[in-house]
Amino acid sequence: MTDLPEQNRPLLPGQAHGADQPLIVFDGVCVFCCGFARMVVRLDTDNRFRFATAQSPLGEALFCKHGLSTDSYETNLAIIDGKAFTKLDSFVAIMTELGWPWRAARLLLVLPRPLRDWLYDRVAKNRYALFGRKDSCEIPSAELRQRLIG
Numbered sequence: 001m002t003d004l005p006e007q008n009r010p011l012l013p014g015q016a017h018g019a020d021q022p023l024i025v026f027d028g029v030c031v032f033c034c035g036f037a038r039m040v041v042r043l044d045t046d047n048r049f050r051f052a053t054a055q056s057p058l059g060e061a062l063f064c065k066h067g068l069s070t071d072s073y074e075t076n077l078a079i080i081d082g083k084a085f086t087k088l089d090s091f092v093a094i095m096t097e098l099g100w101p102w103r104a105a106r107l108l109l110v111l112p113r114p115l116r117d118w119l120y121d122r123v124a125k126n127r128y129a130l131f132g133r134k135d136s137c138e139i140p141s142a143e144l145r146q147r148l149i150g
Contacts, residue, residue: 021050022097023149024090025062025077028053032123032131033076041147043098050149058149074124087120 024040027033037051052059054073062077063070066084078090085093088108095105108116123130 022048022078022080022094023050023052023062024094025052025054025059025079027073027076027127028055028059029134030073030127030131031133032127034134035131036076040094040098043102047147048097049094050147052149074121087124088116091120 024037026037040049041051052062054060054063054070054077059077060070062079063073066077066086068075068077068086075086076090078085078093080093080097092105092108095102111119
């Protein structure tokens, strides 16, 4: 059996992911959320981001740790430099990490937090109706599969 490089080793639910590697936890049955994860994989040419589905043991453990519901996964969770981001702040933090021109998403931060959260919640609550839902987590692309840790 070949040892995996440390950044590609799967983590157990109780383990922290590498603090130097940003992590995105997303709803693995949501077509929109999976599409966002695939987009980040394409744009992240430095392979910094790691991914976990919210339905995985690691994803559920992280949702619980950060006080998020494990019933509906109505937000993604980004952990960057040890700090957790949710809702639209998660999107902005992720896009900022991807560099220019994606970091222009920071302009969304001029919106007051209640408005940002309201906008995000409208999409999140209707994401299955708008974009679809799979019965189970889809088989990820080879590129995403290499970066899944949970």
